[in-house]
Amino acid sequence: EPEVTQTPSxxxxxxxxxxxxxxxxxxxxxxxxxYRQILGQKVEFLVSFxxxxxxxxxxxxxxxxxxxxxxxSNFTLKIRSTKLEDSAMYFxxxxxxxxxxxxxxxxxxxxxx
Amino acid sequence: QKExxxxxxxxxxxxxxxxxxxxxxSDRGSQSFFWYRQYSxxxxxxxxxxxxxGDKEDGRFTAQLNKASQYVSLLIRDSQPSDSATYLCAVNxxxxxxxxxTGTRLLVSP
Numbered sequence: 634e635p636e637v638t639q640t641p642s643x644x645x646x647x648x649x650x651x652x653x654x655x656x657x658x659x660x661x662x663x664x665x666x667x668y669r670q671i672l673g674q675k676v677e678f679l680v681s682f683x684x685x686x687x688x689x690x691x692x693x694x695x696x697x698x699x700x701x702x703x704x705x706s707n708f709t710l711k712i713r714s715t716k717l718e719d720s721a722m723y724f725x726x727x728x729x730x731x732x733x734x735x736x737x738x739x740x741x742x743x744x745x746x
Numbered sequence: 747q748k749e750x751x752x753x754x755x756x757x758x759x760x761x762x763x764x765x766x767x768x769x770x771x772s773d774r775g776s777q778s779f780f781w782y783r784q785y786s787x788x789x790x791x792x793x794x795x796x797x798x799x800g801d802k803e804d805g806r807f808t809a810q811l812n813k814a815s816q817y818v819s820l821l822i823r824d825s826q827p828s829d830s831a832t833y834l835c836a837v838n839x840x841x842x843x844x845x846x847x848t849g850t851r852l853l854v855s856p
Binding site: 664666674675676677678681683688689691724731732733734735736737738739740 | 777778780784788789790791792795797834836838840841842843844845846847848849
C-alpha cells in the first residue's frame with residue numbers, strides 16, 4: 634500500500650537553530666499538509682499546500698515556518714530559530730482531493746533543547 | 747469555541763462488546779467526516795469516512811452522521827483488545843484542512 638515517508642524519525646536541535654523536516658507524499662496525491670501534535674494534546678493543523686502554493690495556514694504557522702516542494706517528490710517544512718515550545722511530533726499528510734481522507738506519515742519527533 | 751468535540755474517555759468495554767464513540771462539530775458547513783485511529787506514539791490511521799446523513803458500514807465499523815444535530819459517531823462491533831487506541835474524529839469544513847477533535851481513548855479488556 635502506498636505510504637507517506639517522513640525523515641528523520643527523530644531530531645534533537647538546540648533552541649535557535651533551524652530544522653528542516655522532510656516528507657515524500659504519495660505519488661498521485663495533489664494535496665499536502667503538515668500537522669503537529671504536542672505530547673498529550675490534539676493533532677493541530679499547520680498548513681496545506683496545493684499547486685505549488687500554500688492554500689490554508691493556521692495561526693501557529695507564523696513567519697518562523699515555511700514549506701517548500703523543491704522537486705517533484707519532496708515536501709519540506711522548515712522551522713527557523715526553533716523554540717522550546719516547538720517540541721512536538723510533526724506529521725506530513727497527503728490526499729488525492731481536498732475533501733478526501735488524508736494519509737499520514739509516521740512522523741518526525743522534534744525535540745528542542 | 748471548540749470546533750470538534752469528543753469525550754476524552756477512557757471508554758472501557760469488554761472484549762466482544764460494541765464500543766460507541768461520539769463526536770460533535772460546530773461548523774454547519776462541514777462537508778466530510780473522518781474517523782482515525784491512533785495508537786500511542788504512532789500516526790493517525792484512517793478507518794472510516796462519511797459524507798452523507800445516515801449509516802455507513804465497513805466490516806466491524808459503522809459510521810453514523812446526523813448533520814441536523816451536527817453529530818458523528820463510530821460503532822465498533824465485536825471489540826478486540828487490538829482496538830484499544832485513541833479514536834480521532836476529524837471534520838473538513840470545506841477548506842483545505844481537517845480539524846481534529848482531542849480523541850477518545852478506548853480500552854478493550856480481554
